Structure formats: structure tokens, C-alpha cells
Amino acid sequence: MDLSLTEDQELIAATARELLESKxxxxxxxxxxxxxxxxxAPLWKEMVELGWTGLAFPEEHGGVGGDFLDVCLLFEQLGYAxxxxxxLASVACCGMPVARFGTSAQKERWLNAISDGQIxxxxxxxxxxxxEGPVASRSDSGYVLDGTATFVPFAASAEHILLVARLDGEPHAFWVDAADVTLKPLGTVGHDRPCHAELDGLWVPGDAALGPDAAAAISLFGAAATCAEMVGAAQRVLDMTxxxxTEREQFGRxxxxxxxVQHHCANMAIDVLGSRFTAYExxxxxxxxxxAAQQVSMAKAWVSEAYxxxxxxxxxxxGAIGxxxxxxxxxFSEHALSxxxxxxxxDLHLDTLADTLDLP
Structure with a gap:
């Protein structure tokens, strides 16, 4: 496994850093x-024009033809800036599960929409x-959803939500129109404007459903993308520190x-480098x-605490100025918490690893 970047990937990262620093x-x-x-909104429009929203999707679905690693370079730079x-919510959490587990019709509809800039x-x-969480039941060639989806990022700006609900006790993913749910904005330390989304007997058609693999992929791709974002943010904290x-003087030096202080900076650098390696693996x-389930759990557990x-x-x-x-x-401290x-x-991911490896 070679984790070094290609020339094209280095160009993606450098271009993204330059743009985001300027904005x-x-x-x-x-x-x-x-x-x-x-x-x-103006920056989002510029991202769409640059092809960021379609970077990880194939050209036949309006994308650029890159892959998930390519778009994670953008998430890293968003964290850095x-x-x-x-x-991240649109491409990693919604687009990638559809790209991997959606039907041909679902790929045609949703990947094109995301590539075109639909949030x-x-x-x-x-x-x-x-x-806990929403539940689904079968009804009239479709499904009925009830319950509350919690902490949905950028829900007030989204046109659609890819929501996971239990159907016959097993998680499935369903596309719902954001206008059909009741949103309750939340005050959190994060920067993603989360809402609770309440569903009361909401009917969705049969082609709005994706299976258990897609439901699991939402968290899998979301966790990995969040690791990339945290790596970028941790790198920025190290650079700032x-x-x-080198600039702050005390006792004439x-x-x-x-x-x-050097030990602190060295320990920070070790955490940033270790986070980068485990995240990008x-x-x-x-x-x-x-x-990749085990590696994603290892990365999310390590990078969360390292950041x-x-x-x-x-x-x-x-000191006090910080x-x-x-x-x-x-x-960055607020971002690290969220x-x-x-x-x-x-803790969750370490417990998951222990269960997977049959550790006590």
C-alpha cells in the first residue's frame, strides 16, 4: 500500500488549500x-463549478471520475481552513453509499444531482x-416512516435527506424530501448546524429505499471522511502552535x-502524523x-482522541491568548469536540474492534 500522493492528488490538495485560505x-x-x-453559498457555487461535488463519482453520472481518496483531500483542506x-454530508455520506450500493436508476438520479450541486x-x-431512531413499515408499494432522526447536519439547507430507519428490525436507508419532515434546529458547539428531523407517518415510494449495506455505508464513509477533516484541522493547530x-518571546528568547515547549510540539507532530497514516489507510x-470496517474503526478511535x-x-x-x-x-477545540x-x-469504535476481534 502506497499512501504517497500522485501529482494530480497533490494538485487537488494544493488548489483546495489556496482557494479555502483565500475564502x-x-x-x-x-x-x-x-x-x-x-x-x-457563493463558495458552494464555486466548489460545484470546480467539480468538487462530483470528484468521487464516475463521468457517466456527471462526475469527474476520481475516487473517495481524492475527495478526502478536499475534506482535509476544509478542516485545515x-x-x-x-x-462531506452530500458526497461522503450520501453519494458514496449510492455509488456503491444503489440501483442503476438511483445512481443516475442522485449522483447526477449531487454532482450538479444539490445539497x-x-x-x-x-x-x-x-x-432508538426512526422505524419503517411497508405500505402500498412504498414505506411509511415514523420517529426522529437526530443531529442531522445542514438539514435546514438540504433538499433531501438519506435517512436510516429500522425495517423489520434491520437498518435500511431511505431518501426523503426535507420539506416533508419537521426540523428542530439545535444549538451545538459544532459548525454543521444540526437539526432533529421528525417524521410522522411519512410515505416514501419503493425506489427511495436502499438496503442494509447502504445504511451501514453512510456511517462508514462518513467516519472516514471525518477523519480526513480532523487530520487537516490537527495539522493547522500544529502549524499555528x-x-x-517561534514568535512569542519570554525571558529574552x-x-x-x-x-x-519543544516536547509539546513534538508530541503534537507525532499525533498528527499517526492520524494521517491511519486515516488514509x-x-x-x-x-x-x-x-475496511476494522480500519475505519481504528482510524476514528485514534484520530478523535489524537485531535x-x-x-x-x-x-x-x-497560554491565555489561545x-x-x-x-x-x-x-478548532470546538470542532474537535463535535x-x-x-x-x-x-469508546464506541474501540468496543466495536474488541467485539470483532473477540477480545474480552
Missing amino acids: AATAGARALDGDPAGYS QVPSPL VTAAPLPWDRPG VQYA AVGSFQA AIWLLSVNRE ERVCALGHQVH FTQEHDLHL ASLAFGDA
Whole structure:
């Protein structure tokens, strides 16, 4: 397995970083604080024109012909710049499950729509409350959905939601029109403007349903994509901290010259590099359509905790300035809290690994 990037992938990452850095002042998390949508519509339009929304999809469905690893390079740069966007929810959580497990008709409809810039989002079953979540029943060549999907990202901006509900006790995925559900906005520390989506006897046609494999793929691709986003954000915290340590002087010398500070920065660098390797191993396996459930759980468990450690050490080095509203470091700490909980926290994924490996 070679995790080095090709020339095309390096160009994708470099172009994305340049664009997002130039837009962060107007489209970043700080600029969008309090904005109901939670993302920049002009930047989204530019992403669509650049082909980002179709990067991972085949050309026959309006895409560019890349793969999941290619688009994860974009998620990494979105994390680095702290630019909130529905790109991850639309492409990774909705598009990839359809691309892998959808019917020909479903691929034709949904992959083309996502590539064209339609905002969609996904709602997996709640990982922290087993047995809860929406339920489905068969009715009149379709299905009836009841219950509440929780913490649905960018739900207020989405046209459709790929929602997981239990049918005969087994998770299945269903496309629903966002206008047909009742949304309850939530106040959270994250930047993805989540809502609870309430369904009360909502009928959907039979072709709106995807099977259990697609339902599982929502969380699988979502967790891996979130790892890429966290890797980018952790790298930015490390870069900010090293820059601060070289510029901030105390006792007539840069604080970065003190061994204790150097140790902090070294530990941060170890966590960032380890996170990158484990995240992209899982992403690569998903890209080539190999079994990746264990690797995704390992990556999500490790990267979630490593990103939080990086932020904690970043605050140690920055001192008081890192806790102020004017400094950007707190934006990454908030992001670390929310991203570490998305698609299951470290404890859940470690428990999943232990069960898979028959460990006590």
C-alpha cells in the first residue's frame, strides 16, 4: 500500500488549500458564526463549478471520475481552513453509499444531482442510543416512516435527506424530501448546524429505499471522511502552535527554544502524523472497495482522541491568548469536540474492534 500522493492528488490538495485560505475570511467558521445556513453559498457555487461535488463519482453520472481518496483531500483542506461546508454530508455520506450500493436508476438520479450541486445530507441511526431512531413499515408499494432522526447536519439547507430507519428490525436507508419532515434546529458547539428531523407517518415510494449495506455505508464513509477533516484541522493547530512558539518571546528568547515547549510540539507532530497514516489507510481501503470496517474503526478511535490531544497541547503552548475569542484556536477545540462524536466516539469504535476481534 502506497499512501504517497500522485501529482494530480497533490494538485487537488494544493488548489483546495489556496482557494479555502483565500475564502476563509468570509466563509470560515468565525465569519459564519450565527449564520443560520452555516455555510457560504457563493463558495458552494464555486466548489460545484470546480467539480468538487462530483470528484468521487464516475463521468457517466456527471462526475469527474476520481475516487473517495481524492475527495478526502478536499475534506482535509476544509478542516485545515475551518471552512464549514455540506460537502462531506452530500458526497461522503450520501453519494458514496449510492455509488456503491444503489440501483442503476438511483445512481443516475442522485449522483447526477449531487454532482450538479444539490445539497443533501444523511441521518444514520443514533450510535449512542441503541434501539432508538426512526422505524419503517411497508405500505402500498412504498414505506411509511415514523420517529426522529437526530443531529442531522445542514438539514435546514438540504433538499433531501438519506435517512436510516429500522425495517423489520434491520437498518435500511431511505431518501426523503426535507420539506416533508419537521426540523428542530439545535444549538451545538459544532459548525454543521444540526437539526432533529421528525417524521410522522411519512410515505416514501419503493425506489427511495436502499438496503442494509447502504445504511451501514453512510456511517462508514462518513467516519472516514471525518477523519480526513480532523487530520487537516490537527495539522493547522500544529502549524499555528509552532509559528506562535517561534514568535512569542519570554525571558529574552522565543518560547519555542525551551525544551518543555519543544516536547509539546513534538508530541503534537507525532499525533498528527499517526492520524494521517491511519486515516488514509482506511480511506484507501474504501477507495479500492476492500473490506475496511476494522480500519475505519481504528482510524476514528485514534484520530478523535489524537485531535483532542493536539488541541489541548496547542492551548498549553499558546497560554491565555489561545482561550480568547479573538484567537482562532478555540474554533478548532470546538470542532474537535463535535467531530470526535460524529459517527461514533472513540469508546464506541474501540468496543466495536474488541467485539470483532473477540477480545474480552
